[in-house]
Amino acid sequence: MERGLYIAASGMLTELVRQDQLANDLANASTPGYKADRSAQSSFGDLLLSNTATGQTVGPLGLGVQIAETKTDLAQGPLVQTGEPLDVALQGPGFLAVQTPQGTRYTRDGQLAVDAKGGLTTAMGNPVLDAQGKPISVAGHASDLTIAADGTITAGTTTLGKLGIVSLTNPAKQGDTLFTGTAGAAPAGTTVLQGSIEGSDTNPARVMVDMIVSLRAYESSQKVISSIDETLQQGIQSGGVA
Amino acid sequence: MPEGIYSAAAGMSAQQAQMDVLSNDIANVNTTGYKQQRLGFRDLVYEAEQGQPVGAGAATIDLGRTSAEGSLTQTGDPLSVAIVGPGFIQVRRSDGSIGLTRDGQLGLDAQGAIVTSSGERLSPPLTVPKGTDASAISIGQDGTVTANGTKVGQIQIVNVPAPGGLASVGDNLFAPTAASGAPAAEKNATLQQGALESSNVDLASAMVGMIAAQRGYELASRAIKTQDELLNVANQLVR
Numbered sequence: 170m171e172r173g174l175y176i177a178a179s180g181m182l183t184e185l186v187r188q189d190q191l192a193n194d195l196a197n198a199s200t201p202g203y204k205a206d207r208s209a210q211s212s213f214g215d216l217l218l219s220n221t222a223t224g225q226t227v228g229p230l231g232l233g234v235q236i237a238e239t240k241t242d243l244a245q246g247p248l249v250q251t252g253e254p255l256d257v258a259l260q261g262p263g264f265l266a267v268q269t270p271q272g273t274r275y276t277r278d279g280q281l282a283v284d285a286k287g288g289l290t291t292a293m294g295n296p297v298l299d300a301q302g303k304p305i306s307v308a309g310h311a312s313d314l315t316i317a318a319d320g321t322i323t324a325g326t327t328t329l330g331k332l333g334i335v336s337l338t339n340p341a342k343q344g345d346t347l348f349t350g351t352a353g354a355a356p357a358g359t360t361v362l363q364g365s366i367e368g369s370d371t372n373p374a375r376v377m378v379d380m381i382v383s384l385r386a387y388e389s390s391q392k393v394i395s396s397i398d399e400t401l402q403q404g405i406q407s408g409g410v411a
Numbered sequence: 412m413p414e415g416i417y418s419a420a421a422g423m424s425a426q427q428a429q430m431d432v433l434s435n436d437i438a439n440v441n442t443t444g445y446k447q448q449r450l451g452f453r454d455l456v457y458e459a460e461q462g463q464p465v466g467a468g469a470a471t472i473d474l475g476r477t478s479a480e481g482s483l484t485q486t487g488d489p490l491s492v493a494i495v496g497p498g499f500i501q502v503r504r505s506d507g508s509i510g511l512t513r514d515g516q517l518g519l520d521a522q523g524a525i526v527t528s529s530g531e532r533l534s535p536p537l538t539v540p541k542g543t544d545a546s547a548i549s550i551g552q553d554g555t556v557t558a559n560g561t562k563v564g565q566i567q568i569v570n571v572p573a574p575g576g577l578a579s580v581g582d583n584l585f586a587p588t589a590a591s592g593a594p595a596a597e598k599n600a601t602l603q604q605g606a607l608e609s610s611n612v613d614l615a616s617a618m619v620g621m622i623a624a625q626r627g628y629e630l631a632s633r634a635i636k637t638q639d640e641l642l643n644v645a646n647q648l649v650r
Contacts, residue, residue, distance in 0.1 A: 181645070185413055186460050188641060192415030192634035193454070193466035196422025198627045199429070200452040200469050208463060239463045252479055253449070280451045280474060283573045285592035292451045292472045308572065312478060312497035313599060342464060344456040369452075373630050380637050384644075391644045398650075 172230070173397045179233030180390035183210060186236055187383045194371045201249075202278030202346045203369035204241045205376070211237035241340055246277075246370040248362065255281040257316055258367040259334065261359035264348060266298040266333045267291055273298065275337050278346035279366050283311040289322070289330070293345050298333045300355070305330035316363040334359055413641060414465060418455070419634035421468025425452055426628040428471045433621050436612045443528075444494075444513035444583055445610035446476035447617075449575075475575030481611040483603065489548050490517040490525070493608040496600030498568040499585065502531040509534060511569065511594060514583040515607055519545065525556070525566075529582045537564040552601040570597035 190206045197203040215229035248258050257279035259265070264275035280292040287308025289297045296304035307314055310324035317323070320332035337350040432448045439445040451474045455467040483493050492515035494500065499511035516528040525537045539548060539558040547559045554566035571577060576590030587594055 182461060185641065186463050186465060188634075188638060189413055189415035189418065189460060189465045190463070192419040192422075192631075192638060193468060195630045195634045196418050196425070196468040197452070197454045197466070198422070198630050199426065199623065200454050203452075203454055206464070206466075236461065236463045251477075253477060278451075278453070280472075282474065282575045285571075285573050285576060285590055287572050292474055293453065311573065312570070342454065342457050342466065344466070345453050373626075376630075377633065380634065384637055384640060387641055388644050391648060394648055395650075398648075 171397055171401060172232075174394055176231065176233040177390045177393040177397070179213070179235065180393075181387055183234050183236055184383045184387035184390070188380065188387075190239070191376050191380050191383065194376050195373070198369050198371045198373060200278075200346060200369050201280055201366045202246065202276055203371065204243055204246075204277070204342070205369075205371045206239050206342075207242050208236045208239045210234050241342060242370060243340070244370045246367040248365045249368045250365045252364050254312065254314060254316075254363065255283065256364055256366045257281060257332070258362045258365040259359055260362055261356060262336060263334045263356040263359040264337050264340070264350075264352075266302065266335055266352065267347065268296045268298055268304060269347065273302070273352070274343070274347040274349060275335065275340070275352065276346050276348065277367055283307060287311070295347075299330045300333040302333065305332070316361055318360040318362070320361045332361060334361070413638050414458075414460065414467070416635055416638040418466060418468030419631045419638065421455065421470060422631035422634075423628050425469045425471045426624045426631065429624040430621060430628070433617050433624065436617050437614065437621075440610050440612045440614060442514075442583065442610050443516055444481065444608050445612065446478075446481075446513070447612050449474035449477055475577065477611060478574075479611045481609040483606045484609050485606050487605055488516075489545050489550070489604060490519070491515055491605060491607050492517060492550055492566070493603045493606040494568060494600050495603055496568075496597070497574075498570040498597030498600040499594070500527075501534045501567060501569045501594060502527055502584070503534040503536070504531055504580075504584065504586075508586060509594065510580065510584040510586060511571075511577065512583050512585070513608055515602070519543075527583075529584075531584075533566060535564075535567070537566065539563050550602055550604040552603070554602050566602060568597045568600045568602065569594035570600075571595075 194205045213232040218227040218230050267274050284290050289305040307329050314324045322329045334355045335352040336356040340348040340350040432450045436447050451472040457464040457466050502510045504510040520526045523538050524532050543558045549557045572592035577585040578588050580586045
């Protein structure tokens with residue numbers, strides 16, 4: 170069958186995925202620690218065309234487009250001051266380590282909370298870990314604790330623990346503002362700011378532009394399909410084959 | 412069907428919830444002892460679409476209440492107390508369960524028991540001798556209540572290990588839950604007689620929050636419109 174139809178269809182399918190990612194970015198415009206997606210497109214392997222009669226090479230023919238990879242944009246989100254003692258924002262690269270039933274996960278969402286036993290947790294109730302990978306207890310000090318720039322948690326003169334900040338290679342989002350990835354040493358120069366949270370790094374203007382561009386690309390592919398369809402029809406009506 | 416239309420809708424309903432919370436805060440700008448609600452956002456699960464991760468939108472998380480203290484308003488009423496510091500006054504609700512409040516607008520019922528403005532007795536109950544005039548009641552910083560110079564008991568200030576887990580039950584009351592833990596005495600708080608704690612709602616920041624929520628809602632609705640247009644384009648494929 171007509172190869173061009175499938176090439177154009179691959180363009181439409183790719184833009185559809187892009188649109189879904191953009192819709193998710195916009196839905197998370199207020200999610201603390203949210204990192205927007207950027208996807209890169211690449212063509213499928215080219216095919217070398219040659220003249221069937223003479224065997225002469227015509228040139229390469231692309232077989233359409235696909236999303237090669239989705240990169241999470243780890244840009245620093247804006248800092249939003251809340252004044253809450255259990256809100257922390259990370260300034261600089263790095264993630265907080267969190268213990269979940271599925272294993273250790275990582276987050277930049279600093280909306281922390283305290284559970285009924287006095288353990289420091291994320292807003293979803295997963296224990297926040299210290300540099301040694303142990304949960305942190307702030308029992309009895311939920312309302313009067315201080316978190317220093319290096320992550321040390323104190324209440325008065327008592328040191329209660331220290332937030333574990335790790336660098337992450339191949340971070341991948343898994344929902345609930347958690348990331349998976351391979352943890353490494355603490356990144357240099359990252360500081361913890363108490364009383365603030367890091368907002369979403371979704372840039373609405375950029376997402377809007379991306380959405381328009383993607384929509385038009387989708388439309389162009391559709392027009393190509395319609396044109397090929399028309400060509401095929403004319404071929405059929407004139408008794409020949411396209 | 413494109414998934415994005417649903418993730419955008421999830422984002423819209425999260426912003427709607429934020430708007431509802433802020434409306435409630437603004438309505439309680441004059442409620443004694445009221446604490447602003449905190450709503451957090453989170454992203455939802457990611458699923459592979461043509462091998463690429465695509466998120467399913469956003470949702471909200473209840474983070475409890477803000478901790479900032481409201482400003483103190485002098486009332487001169489001997490039966491109004493403000494809690495300075497963290498914690499709550501413990502009361503016995505009509506169904507027998509424990510309630511916690513920061514609304515220190517107290518009064519006396521027909522039996523001489525100290526009650527809150529909605530009529531709940533303190534827990535443990537405190538009763539002043541019959542016929543005691545309110546002006547003869549003195550409440551110390553540690554909660555000690557004396558009537559005509561005689562000590563009748565102590566108003567206890569309690570707190571829970573995780574205040575974020577308290578359930579709001581209306582009438583300025585919170586109920587302890589498994590998530591909050593059981594109430595225990597709070598040492599870092601004192602009582603001030605003749606004053607009340609105002610609502611800690613900051614109108615300016617609530618207004619800014621409403622604008623942000625509305626714009627977030629609009630942004631997500633744009634995504635729905637675009638997704639609709641995508642479907643329309645796809646529909647035109649078939650003549």
